[in-house]
Amino acid sequence: MQAATERMDLTFRSFRPYGVELPKPIEALDRIARNFYWSWHPEGVELFRDIAPTIWDKYEQHPLKVLEEVGEFRLWQKAADDEYVAKLNDFAARFDAYMAEPARSFENGPTPEHPATYFCAEYGVHNSLPNYSGGLGILAGDHLKSASDMNVPLVAVGLLYRYGYFRQDIGHDGWQEEHYSNIFDYGLAISPVIAPTGERVRVMVRIRGREVFAQAWLAKVGRVSLYLLDTNVEENNEIDRMITGHLYGGDSETRIVQEKVLGIGGVRLLRKLGISPSVFHLNEGHAAFSTLELVHEYLIAHPEKSFAEAQAAIREQCVFTTHTPVAAGNDVFLPEQLRGCFSPDYISSLKLNEDEFFALGRIDPADDSEAFGMTPFAIRMTRSANGVAEKHGEVSRGLWKDMFPPGTDVPISHVTNGVHPPTWIAPAFQRLYETEIGQDWPLLTHDPQAWARAIAAIDDAKIWQKHVTLKNLLIAFIRRRTLKKEIGGQDTINERTNTAGLFDPNALTIGFARRVAQYKRWNLILSDLDRLLRLVDNEDRPVQFVFAGKAHPQDRTAKAILQELMSINHESQWQSRAVFIEDYDQEVARYLVQGVDVWLNVPRRPMEASGTSGMKAAMNGVLNFSILDGWWIEGYNGRNGFAIGDLSDFESDAEIDAIEAESLYSTLENEVVPAFYHRDGNGLPTEWIARMKDSIATLTPQFSSDRMVSDYIEKIYKH
């Protein structure tokens, strides 16, 4: 209220570029809305949501859209609300203090003068910047948030996709439909990067013989700057303007040009901005062309040197993370595609001939029938390569061993993925930790023993009560999302004409939200439908299922799996005890990983490189019930969740599917269901709560992205 009483003039401040004017007392909202810091603080979220909860949810949690839509009257109501203004001022002070802290310096590692740079093809920072498709992007977003929270000097580079990733609808025939919308429609919290001359900062890359320009945007993720390149520039022709049109929307021809803009354009952008990195972190192979630009620069500065000398020099600055556990999951390009992107002049400027260039991307450089793989290329051009979990490191060493002399150690290590606790832990639990542990609870996760003691000391009933609240919130969300009132609405698991009473808050609720891909084995769950329905139909101890996930637009097999799921129409309770939430995204993920009792995962080993959604669930006391693959091999201790199957080897996919389906059903029948429904004299499921507390205590520190970023600094960035 301070500002309002001191300055009685009713000055408005223009709210560029959306045409809204903010009353003085609440003008800090402008500053706060333009940095995603608010998104990982419950108080920050509330500041925008409480202005207009209906608009907030209608437009998918876009602060700028709320400010634009809500209208002058409501803004002045908030400006005149002392309590609101005090809350806003508190938050603004916290934010300003956070931003004012100088960045840390790491010996032999990133410093403010020479930051780490992080390259990734997608970033999932928040729903209001829909610039991601799934796990890789969310991981990148969490990496930036932890780097910011730990004050690590880091700058990120990516692409801005004007139409983002596809949105999913399921038709009445159960078939997935895709649509795209222009992400600028909602008002993005990004700003154009402007040079001191007043002009937009742009970079040029040469593609298919044309000069293609990409303009830079800046998204602020706390203290981290995320620069995004966008080819929708007037000078470019129509085709080139669409290079950054869709994320994973096109064929490999689209991908190679996108990857050229990201890699080559990304390095040129950093140079224009005067950023001199200590390390280039290529998160997945998409960004590996950046190494060519570094060679190109090096040879301009050292014209007497050879390619091999240049490569040896720039390798020292570059590190690579691989995310794919199968060779087919890596981008590969054909000679024709490479020629379209790299002219003979560019190749000879690298002091290479064409075949020498193509050979850099082959497992066997001498085998000219092999296409150019971005992973072999990245491994050759960087000083460090790592997988994203211990098992995935081992799998990657097996995949790429032929690149190295027989009998030598394959130099691929691992850093296990993590997720950002303040982003993924429900506000209700964060508030509990604030009262029980203190405002700085996220810092305590850096000390696993102290964290475990603090969690053990929290009263069982308090933990359970928070969980029950979050489960009810999820159910309310499910009822709203599946309600289709329009004429022709039908009753299936993804839509209903009436959702009152749908789902029982007392029933064991299992969440399964995954990309629909073969190895995720959606059909394993349905492999014995009668047995599954007996669990669902049990009158005393029923089981409910929430499903969500997208199939790749070109993957008809995956779409058929979804269709099969939608078409289960049985003489059972299935229709009222299973739901499918359309259009899985970060917001849906949040409700699910915070509100179900059990988080299910059934990948075919060893195809789950890491997986991260289970980590989010674990931190909310949701018990993982998963195949021992990816992160869960490291996380599971026998008490903090449940395992499906074991680590034994198998002969064939059919054999392992049968064994693990049996384990899935029997563990559910004999362990998970009984443990959940067992109650003590006070009606509390004490055994279950003990597992929840074990999950929160052991898995939060171990799978926090703070731990991940610290590992990257210590093991990978320092040199």
Ligand SMILES: *Cc1c(COP(=O)(O)O)cnc(C)c1O
């Ligand atoms: C966390 C997350 C993922 C990654 O999930 P996994 O299946 O565990 O790899 C994908 N999509 C969204 C929206 C997420 O939030």
